[in-house]
Amino acid sequence: MNVFLQQVVNGLSIGSIYALMSVGYSLVYSIMNFSNFAHGGVIMIGAYLGYFCLTQLGVPFILAIIMTAIGAGLLAVSIEKIVYSPLRKRNAPSLYFLISAMGASIFLENMVIASPIGPTFRSYPAIFSTTPIMIGNTALSRIDLLMFIISLISLILLIFIIEKTKVGLSIRATAFSIKGSKLMGVNVDKVIFIIFLLGGLLAGIAGMLFGMKYTVYPQMGEITTKSFIAAVFGGLGSLPGAVIGSILLGLIETMSSAYISSQYRDLIAFTLLIFILIVKPTGLMGKSTEDKA
Amino acid sequence: MGLDYVIGILILSGINLMTALGLSLLTGFTGLFSFGHAGFIAIGAYTATTITMKYNIFPESMLWLQFYLALIVAGFVSMLVSLLIGKLTLNLKGDYFCIATLGFGEAIRLILDNVSYFGGARGLPNIPTVGTTTLTNVIIIDTIAVICIVFIINSRHGRNMTAIREDELAAQTIGINVFKYKMISLAISAFYAGIAGGLLAHYLGFIQPIMFKLIKSTELTIMVVFGGLGSVSGTVIGTLLLTFLPEVLRSFYNWRLVIYGAAIITIMIARPQGLMGGKEFRIITFFKKIGRKEEVKS
Numbered sequence: 001m002n003v004f005l006q007q008v009v010n011g012l013s014i015g016s017i018y019a020l021m022s023v024g025y026s027l028v029y030s031i032m033n034f035s036n037f038a039h040g041g042v043i044m045i046g047a048y049l050g051y052f053c054l055t056q057l058g059v060p061f062i063l064a065i066i067m068t069a070i071g072a073g074l075l076a077v078s079i080e081k082i083v084y085s086p087l088r089k090r091n092a093p094s095l096y097f098l099i100s101a102m103g104a105s106i107f108l109e110n111m112v113i114a115s116p117i118g119p120t121f122r123s124y125p126a127i128f129s130t131t132p133i134m135i136g137n138t139a140l141s142r143i144d145l146l147m148f149i150i151s152l153i154s155l156i157l158l159i160f161i162i163e164k165t166k167v168g169l170s171i172r173a174t175a176f177s178i179k180g181s182k183l184m185g186v187n188v189d190k191v192i193f194i195i196f197l198l199g200g201l202l203a204g205i206a207g208m209l210f211g212m213k214y215t216v217y218p219q220m221g222e223i224t225t226k227s228f229i230a231a232v233f234g235g236l237g238s239l240p241g242a243v244i245g246s247i248l249l250g251l252i253e254t255m256s257s258a259y260i261s262s263q264y265r266d267l268i269a270f271t272l273l274i275f276i277l278i279v280k281p282t283g284l285m286g287k288s289t290e291d292k293a
Numbered sequence: 294m295g296l297d298y299v300i301g302i303l304i305l306s307g308i309n310l311m312t313a314l315g316l317s318l319l320t321g322f323t324g325l326f327s328f329g330h331a332g333f334i335a336i337g338a339y340t341a342t343t344i345t346m347k348y349n350i351f352p353e354s355m356l357w358l359q360f361y362l363a364l365i366v367a368g369f370v371s372m373l374v375s376l377l378i379g380k381l382t383l384n385l386k387g388d389y390f391c392i393a394t395l396g397f398g399e400a401i402r403l404i405l406d407n408v409s410y411f412g413g414a415r416g417l418p419n420i421p422t423v424g425t426t427t428l429t430n431v432i433i434i435d436t437i438a439v440i441c442i443v444f445i446i447n448s449r450h451g452r453n454m455t456a457i458r459e460d461e462l463a464a465q466t467i468g469i470n471v472f473k474y475k476m477i478s479l480a481i482s483a484f485y486a487g488i489a490g491g492l493l494a495h496y497l498g499f500i501q502p503i504m505f506k507l508i509k510s511t512e513l514t515i516m517v518v519f520g521g522l523g524s525v526s527g528t529v530i531g532t533l534l535l536t537f538l539p540e541v542l543r544s545f546y547n548w549r550l551v552i553y554g555a556a557i558i559t560i561m562i563a564r565p566q567g568l569m570g571g572k573e574f575r576i577i578t579f580f581k582k583i584g585r586k587e588e589v590k591s
Contacts, residue, residue, distance in 0.1 A: 035388050037511075086562045094387075095326060099518045100561040102511050107554030114547035225395065225507065232392045263407055270400040274381065277393050281385050 005138045007258045008251070013144035015250020016151035017213075020206035021227035022234075022242040023158060024076075024199025030175040030237035031195055034094035035228060037101040038079050040221025041108030042200055046072035046207030047216045048112065051122055061127055065150070065208055072204025073197045079104055080196040088192075105221060112218040122216045147209045154205055155243060158198060162239065167194055175237065229273050235283030244284065300428050304496055306536040307431035311489035313516045313532045314442050314525070315482030320514060321522040322446060323478040324458030326391050328510045329378075329398030333483045335505035336374055336401065337367035337490025339411055342420050342500060360425045364434070364491040371487025372480045379479045383472060398510055405502040416501030417494075425495035434492070438485060442525055445481065454478055455523075515557055521567025526574035531567065 021043060028036045049071045053064035083100050113119045128146065132139035162168040173181040174191045182188055210223065230249045234241025249269060257265040276283065312330055319325050344363035351359040382393040406414045445451050453474050456464040465471050494500045512535075520531020538556065542549035564570070 029388070033387075035391060083558055083562070087565065090565070092561075092565050095320075095518070095522075096561050096565045098326070098391075099515060100558050102515065103554045103557030103561065105554075107551055107558065110547065110550035110554060114551055222507070225399065228392055229396065232389060236388055264403075267400055267403040267407075270396040270403070273396040274393055274400075277385055277389060278381050281389060283389075 002137045002139075003258070006140070007254050009138075009140050009144055009148070011251035011254035012247065013147040013151075013213075013250070014254060015247035016148050016155075017206050017210055018227050018230045018246035018250055019155060019243045020151050020202045020209075021224055022231040022246050023155065023239055024202045025224070025227055026231045026234075026237055026239055026242040027171075027195045027199050029231070030239075031171070031178070031192060032084070032088075032094075032097065033237075034097040034101070036199075037098065037224075038083070038104035038108070039076075039199065039203060039227070040224035041105045042072050042076050042079070042203040043207040043210070043224060044112065044216075044218065044221040045075055045108060046204035047211035047220060048117065048207075049204065050208030050211060051124060051216050054125055054127070065205060068208045069201040069204040072207065073200035076196045076200025076203065077193060080192065109218050109221060117218075119218055124212045124216070127212075143213055147213065150205065150209060154202055158202065159239070161198070167191075171195060226269070229269060232273060232283055233276055235285040238283075238285045241283060241285035302537060302540050304426060304428055304431050306533050307428075307435050308426075308489050308492045308496060309513065309516065309536050310435055310529060310532045311438055311492065312482075312486045312513050313520075313528050314438050315485030315489075316513055316517045317520075317522075317525060317528040318442060318445065318454070319478050319482040320517055321524065321528070322451065322458060323454040323475060324461075325383075325475060325478065326514070327394045327479075327482070328391055328507060328514070329394030329396075329401075330482070330486050330513060331505040331507065331509035332398035332401035333371045333375060333486035334490040334493065334509065335405060335500075335502065336371045337487030338494040338500045338505075339405065339417070339490075340370045340487070341367040341491030342417050342494045343411075345421060345425070345495070346417070346419075356421070356424050357430075360430070360495065364488050367491040368484040368487040371490070372484040375480050375483030376476065379476045383475045383479065395507065395510075398505070398507060402502045402505050405505075414502060416499055416504075418499045420494050420498050420500070422495055422498045426492050431492060434488065438488075439525065439529070446525065450474065450477065458523075519557070519560060519567055521569035521572075524567070524569040524573055527567055527569030527572075530569065530574075534568075 021039065025036055025039050028034075028039075046068050050064055050068040053059050053067050054061070057064075059067065083104050084097060087096055087100060128142045130142070132141050133145065134140075162171060170181065170186045170191050171194065173184065173186055174188055178188055181191075207220075210220070214220075226249065227246065230246035231242045232245070233248060234243070234245030252272060253265050253269055256268045260268070312334060316327065316330060319327060341363040344366055345359055349359060351362075378394075378397050382390055382397070385393055405411055411417060446455075453464070453469045454477075456467075456469055457471055457474055461471055516532045516535045517528050518531075519535055520529070521527030535553075539549050539553055542552055545552065560567070
């Protein structure tokens with residue numbers, strides 16, 4: 001039973017990291033209707049930023065996480081400005097966005113490999129003690145708890161912005177209909193700027209937390225395939241769906257590696273993805289079946 | 294650059310071209326976008342290898358026949374799998390289909406990682422390379438493949454696929470069986486990918502599941518889009534250019550893929566319709582253009 005509880009906490013913490021990633025991905029999808037493959041690159045750069053903030057600058061942890069988030073947010077925004085905005089001006093089909101995004105992700109990944117940082121694996125310095133916190137008989141790893149708490153705070157802040165502020169209202173309006181919101185005086189360019197900024201901030205935090213739990217390396221952007229899957233589980237473009245899908249994916253992964261085999265962990269996740277899509281082609285909370293592509 | 298090196302790159306382009314042609318039909322003419330073709334290539338590679346290495350029915354002197362048999366079987370096995378996958382996922386819309394194929398491609402790789410009959414993660418070594426994937430064989434197969442694709446595209450079936458690409462709903466209203474034609478398109482592209490897999494295995498001499506990662510699928514799709522969607526000649530040119538580009542840049546070592554990424558972004562911004570932009574390269578129109586220019590001069 002204790003092992004089971006530990007696995008639940010593990011699953012929740014991994015799931016919450018996936019949630020941070022897939023929420024950013026889903027935000028972009030909800031407005032621009034394309035899969036932002038450059039998101040993985042932003043996460044990877046975020047992990048490196050956090051690493052260098054802690055090792056080279058030696059700033060305290062909280063400051064490091066804020067600096068990382070801002071850095072990654074700026075990166076995401078500049079990708080939008082350089083890569084997507086010329087396409088957007090021409091009303092290019094979503095396929096071209098997809099290809100450009102893949103180009104950007106190849107660019108970022110190999111930029112890091114070619115730069116002095118190099119392809120080596122790096123691990124974060126130990127900031128928190130590795131002794132677990134005991135609750136009853138259940139040992140909870142400090143880093144897992146931290147991951148969960150930071151993700152939770154970020155997600156609550158995001159939901160507050162989306163649901164309660166005026167900016168959030170314009171984001172929701174634009175997701176509903178770009179043309180309609182333009183007619184109502186919403187500055188769509190600004191909305192797109194903000195969603196990329198928000199997605200980038202969360203991606204930076206996710207990258208740093210992920211790097212702390214595992215290691216940092218140039219190919220770590222590949223974990224975003226997991227967040228795509230999580231977003232599809234929940235239904236593309238739906239934020240609550242992305243969060244629920246991510247938590248679900250995290251739990252499934254940890255449970256299958258604990259009770260079946262860690263080798264089949266990803267296989268089970270991918271099989272489940274196809275199965276969910278067969279049963280419910282728009283994901284758990286997907287709204288429209290209309291093909292927007 | 295030695296001659297062997299150039300021949301090696303040409304063979305590699307020919308192998309890439311096989312999958313790219315299939316993807317051209319699927320993405321360029323039917324409007325479906327797949328991230329799982331590395332999975333079909335993997336199926337083809339493992340099937341062909343198993344046949345040449347474990348089911349050797351022809352004598353040593355008939356190796357080429359054995360090789361061609363292996364390729365055809367590889368294509369058909371890939372096609373069968375694609376029919377199953379298509380049945381399950383072709384009803385999905387837009388990006389859901391993309392992500393489903395992504396899941397399929399990764400799942401195939403992970404299954405191969407764990408099956409000890411196929412050597413697990415270490416893969417299969419010592420595949421016969423002499424007299425199998427030679428430049429001559431690759432050119433023969435590619436020529437047949439290009440001719441077949443051109444015939445398919447110009448047939449009634451090809452026009453039905455183009456209609457689906459242009460407007461799925463309208464195509465359905467005028468009585469085109471959308472699901473059936475999507476299925477045919479996927480099956481043909483998987484057949485091509487399977488043959489490409491067989492060629493690849495016999496060119497490299499070894500195969501490992503890690504060779505068939507997501508990046509392989511995306512690279513091939515990028516080649517098709519780079520050349521121009523809806524154009525076979527564009528696919529051929531795009532594949533040749535993008536296979537040669539990293540090799541030409543090899544002296545830059547680590548920076549070559551950075552340049553590759555930047556090149557993709559640049560062409561999407563500067564010329565999003567790809568190099569050929571949906572037009573075909575025809576010798577007759579080429580001469581007509583030259584003729585017209587001369588007329589203007591006179």
